[in-house]
Amino acid sequence: MKKAIAIVSLTAAFAAASHSGAVTLTFACDSVGSGYDECQKGANAWAKQTGNTVKLLQVPKETDQRLALYQQQLGAKSGDVDVYMIDVVWPGLIGQHLLDLKKYIPQADVSRHFPAIVQNNTIGGKLVGMPFFTDAGxxxxxxxxxxxxxxxxxxxxxxxxxxxxxxxxxxxxxxxxxxxxxxxxxxxxxxxxxxxxxxxxxxxxxxxxxxxxxxxxxxxxxxxxxxxxxxxxxxxxxxxxxxxxxxxxxxxxxxxxxxxxxxxxxxxxxxxxxxxxxxxxxxxxxxxxxxxxxxxxxLGGWQLAVNAYSKNPKEAASLVQYMTSLQEQKRRAIEASYNPTIATLYKDPAVLKAVPFFGSLYDVFTNAxxxxxxxxxxxxxxxxxxxxxxxxxxxxxxxxxxxxxxxxxxxxxxxxxxxx
CATH class of the missing domain: 3.40.190.10 (Periplasmic binding protein-like II)
Known part of the structure; x- marks a missing residue:
């Protein structure tokens, strides 16, 4: 019963985050493996809850090409893309162009994630990215x-x-x-x-x-x-x-x-x-x-960040909050073997049944x-x-x-x- 209430409350929170007038967000997410499809599933679920629309962009598979594209857009202070998926090594490179998510996402949600990754994403006191999934070779x-x-x-x-x-x-x-x-x-x-x-x-x-x-x-x-x-x-x-x-x-x-x-x-x-x-x-x-x-x-891994030049920062932050939530990370772990950034999911029976090595290689992931x-x-x-x-x-x-x-x-x- 408690679980059902929690999910209803989360749904209500995302619905409340939407303006009475629906907006369309542009999301530069993933293109490697099943990344695009999994991003689409999560974005569609958020859109259904909030009444907004999310348009996914096809992005280059190679991280170098992706970064060059994002730097070009952000350097021009373009608001064409609202939410970016960014590599774990990019916060120091493009953080000045990203929104401080501390102002939009409750600390209780932030503190669920691995502290080291949250720290990695904090530049000059600003939380420029929410942990989305972590990685290790x-x-x-x-x-x-x-x-x-x-x-x-x-x-x-x-x-x-x-x-x-x-x-x-x-x-x-x-x-x-x-x-x-x-x-x-x-x-x-x-x-x-x-x-x-x-x-x-x-x-x-x-x-x-x-x-x-x-x-x-x-x-x-x-x-x-x-x-x-x-x-x-x-x-x-x-x-x-x-x-x-x-x-x-x-x-x-x-x-x-x-x-x-x-x-x-x-x-x-x-x-x-x-x-x-x-x-x-x-x-x-x-x-x-x-x-x-x-x-x-x-250590690899990706974060979700909001473009500081977005015309819809509140809705963009709401999308990031949903996509990095425990329920969405659990779904992505089970369906597509993406490593969660929330420690409790590494002990979740459904996750370990779907991806058994998450348990045996936990130390590899956390000591990368x-x-x-x-x-x-x-x-x-x-x-x-x-x-x-x-x-x-x-x-x-x-x-x-x-x-x-x-x-x-x-x-x-x-x-x-x-x-x-």
Whole structure:
């Protein structure tokens, strides 16, 4: 009974938030995996409750392209888009163009979310984004193929992954020439920054720039990490992996053409859909560790923010409040395996039934490695671009790992010299 009353009260609150005259909001949400459809479901539910209308925009899949588009719009002080879905590393880049949600969303709602993410989204005392879903890189593996080739558990180290993938790839290629051992995000974009930070951190090589602002990326462990991954390209990973983003990797995996994949949690629900070649054969584990290191997962995740130039800030904040609510995060977790930002949902029986690894990998999600966005501030994009380009040059064998990181160190020093 209490639950029913709570939902009725929430519905009434959203209905009350609407003006007597209905408005149309424009929402730049998601386009990766089932992201667009899931955003549409939530937006439609809010619209039905409030009598307003939400128009969803198709946005670029690549985060770099998305950010460039948003910066162009916000820099022009355009109010064409009311609500943006923003990456966890963007608040410091575009926060000055976003509304302070503390003025619109009750503290009781804000305090349900992971405190670290709320803190990440608070710039100069302003809450510029509400946590929508969190993310961390994970290792997907084929449970049926591990069993077939005599393995009882996912690989714990990168060397184990290479050995296992090589054996499975050799066996499967006898009947499927397209089969590969391992796919990941190797294209030169923000996704490669995420993957490469995991590699380096898992070897004990740090996080590019440390929290004090010191450039740490040029070290022996980081060199060893890049040398190891460079050795995977063209052996257990196809040479074309250097053109893969999240969706390209997922398409290979979901077609049944890969033994292992690095991706975000959203790929689990997509892989379990009807018609997927890997449905019922998906295992999820922490990513491998380097020698003497420990598994590392890059912190990802997305927030919902209101454009400070929106002509309908009250309604836009109401949409954000609904989309980030416990009931909507629960629905998205169950239906599409999006990681909630509300801790209690990781113990919810319905969520754990739908996505069992949310329970076993809870520590991976809550202890993920952050990209150096906070310390580098407005220069983060330049830092990330320089890092991903250096790593890309290693993967494509244009540069050896040692010289690549030495050059990168110089580039980062020049960026730092301009102030971060």
């Amino acid at each position: 994970v290792l997907y593996y084929r449970t049926d193929l591990l069993k077939k080739y005599g393995y009882t558990a996912a690989p714990k180290t990168w060397n184990e992954l290479a050995t296992m993938a090589q054996k499975i790839q050799a066996g499967e290629r006898k009947t499927n020439p397209k089969f590969v051992g391992y796919v990941f995000q190797g294209k030169n974009y923000e996704g490669l920054t995420c993957d490469a930070l995991e590699w380096i951190s898992s070897f004990g090589g740090g996080s590019i720039v440390d929290p004090s602002g010191k450039i740490t990326v040029n070290n022996d462990k980081a060199v060893a990490a890049l040398r190891t991954i460079q050795g995977l390209v063209g052996t257990i990973s196809p040479s074309a992996v250097t053109t893969y983003g999240e969706e390209e990797a997922r398409n290979v995996w979901q077609a049944g053409n890969s033994a292992f994949m690095r991706n975000w949690p959203y790929a689990y629900a997509a892989g379990q859909e009807e018609g997927s070649a890997v449905k019922g054969k998906i295992g999820v584990a922490a990513l491998p560790a380097g020698p003497g290191g420990k598994p590392a997962a890059t 490695v952050a990209r150096p966005a906070t310390v580098t501030g407005s220069k983060y994009n330049q830092v990330s671009d320089a890092f991903s380009t250096a790593v890309y040059n290693v993967l494509t064998k244009k540069t050896a790992p040692g010289p690549a990181l030495k050059t990168l160190e110089g580039q980062l020093s020049r960026i730092k010299g301009r102030g971060w």
